[in-house]
Amino acid sequence: MNNCKAVEVAKNIYWVGAVDWSMRNFHGYETTRGTSYNAYLILDEKVTLIDTAKINFAEELLARISSVIDPAKIDVIISSHVEPDHSGALREVAALAPSAEIITTNPNGVKGLTARYGDLNYKPVKAGDSISIGARTLQFVPTPMLHWPDSMVTYCPEEKILFSNDAFGQHFATSVRFDDENDLDTVFFEAKKYYANILMPFGKQAQTALKALGNLEINLIATGHGVIWRKNISKIVDCYKKWSAGEVAERAVVVFDSMWHSTKILAQTITEAFAQRGIPAAYYDIKATPTSDIVTDIFTSKYLAVGSPTINNQMMPTIAGFLCYLKGLRPVNHKGFAFGSYGWGGQSIAQVEDELKSAGVEIILDKIKIANLPTSQQLDDITKQILAI
Numbered sequence: 303m304n305n306c307k308a309v310e311v312a313k314n315i316y317w318v319g320a321v322d323w324s325m326r327n328f329h330g331y332e333t334t335r336g337t338s339y340n341a342y343l344i345l346d347e348k349v350t351l352i353d354t355a356k357i358n359f360a361e362e363l364l365a366r367i368s369s370v371i372d373p374a375k376i377d378v379i380i381s382s383h384v385e386p387d388h389s390g391a392l393r394e395v396a397a398l399a400p401s402a403e404i405i406t407t408n409p410n411g412v413k414g415l416t417a418r419y420g421d422l423n424y425k426p427v428k429a430g431d432s433i434s435i436g437a438r439t440l441q442f443v444p445t446p447m448l449h450w451p452d453s454m455v456t457y458c459p460e461e462k463i464l465f466s467n468d469a470f471g472q473h474f475a476t477s478v479r480f481d482d483e484n485d486l487d488t489v490f491f492e493a494k495k496y497y498a499n500i501l502m503p504f505g506k507q508a509q510t511a512l513k514a515l516g517n518l519e520i521n522l523i524a525t526g527h528g529v530i531w532r533k534n535i536s537k538i539v540d541c542y543k544k545w546s547a548g549e550v551a552e553r554a555v556v557v558f559d560s561m562w563h564s565t566k567i568l569a570q571t572i573t574e575a576f577a578q579r580g581i582p583a584a585y586y587d588i589k590a591t592p593t594s595d596i597v598t599d600i601f602t603s604k605y606l607a608v609g610s611p612t613i614n615n616q617m618m619p620t621i622a623g624f625l626c627y628l629k630g631l632r633p634v635n636h637k638g639f640a641f642g643s644y645g646w647g648g649q650s651i652a653q654v655e656d657e658l659k660s661a662g663v664e665i666i667l668d669k670i671k672i673a674n675l676p677t678s679q680q681l682d683d684i685t686k687q688i689l690a691i
């Protein structure tokens with residue numbers, strides 16, 4: 303796109319990233335609002351580029367850079383994260399600016415970039431290292447596992463800008479760059495969804511990073527995805543404190559699949575019983591809602607009930623896939639149980655319970671296993687059990 307322009311986000315600091323409006327699946331995370339790959343260009347004595355973009359967007363990235371400066375004049379490239387949504391166009395940029403230093407963490411950044419892009423002009427850095435690029439200093443803070451072992455953030459004390467890469471990001475495509483220029487409910491939902499689907503397994507590492515960043519004065523959080531935070535910095539940092547601590551609310555999530563409505567009737571009964579108990583409950587037919595949205599709700603809900611009928615001696619593949627995804631996210635502080643119907647056999651309900659246990663969910667109710675259609679008496683009994691939770 304020849305008319306792509308850089309967006310100045312602070313004096314002589316430009317957003318030069320790309321907006322991926324059509325992205326709908328990010329390694330299994332259903333990105334229903336697209337995403338952006340944010341890169342930043344700092345014009346100083348040493349022209350510095352922080353991150354690149356996914357390879358398909360190299361042209362857009364270079365067009366935005368070229369709208370303010372010849373890419374050949376880039377002296378320093380900072381690679382915050384090897385994952386190709388940020389490093390994908392590194393070789394293309396380095397080809398235009400072959401003498402630019404590429405700053406990355408050691409050893410994981412160097413190893414990862416070398417494996418993907420070959421032997422370029424890498425300059426490894428470690429915690430506490432900084433460089434002067436002229437009027438500005440850039441300080442490097444490794445943030446391992448946020449979201450890969452190589453990840454780091456960069457702080458510019460003169461500008462009070464934190465270039466945070468994946469941290470504080472959202473998979474959210476928008477034509478305007480700042481938090482307050484967008485609908486904030488949507489932005490915070492997408493920030494929570496991003497944390498739940500990408501960073502949930504790494505709460506301890508997130509807390510360590512928040513401590514390392516705790517004393518910094520920050521006027522701008524320049525993220526690697528979605529909006530740049532300028533008006534709601536303390537609010538998003540407070541969210542990260544709560545999310546990384548695994549705080550959950552008195553809320554229930556009921557997830558199920560059904561073949562001939564029996565498990566669906568159980569799910570309806572369980573949802574209604576939670577509501578009668580005074581615990582707000584969300585009801586998710588797995589076929590009707592993206593797993594990534596369901597996981598976002600589970601993330602901050604104390605209770606989780608998962609149901610599947612039995613098919614060919616197994617749980618439904620939809621529920622198996624959902625539980626596999628959930629287990630990988632290593633949820634904490636959840637209590638739950640399994641439910642389901644069956645015609646014969648009925649193995650699925652124990653399988654669901656086993657998967658919930660291995661996902662770290664504390665089982666608080668014996669599995670609800672109903673042959674054929676539930677009777678009124680059985681539904682009353684289920685309601686009583688949930689009212690007694």
Ligand code: FEO
Pocket residue numbers: 383385387388448449450468526527
């Ligand atoms: Fe946005 Fe972990 O890459």
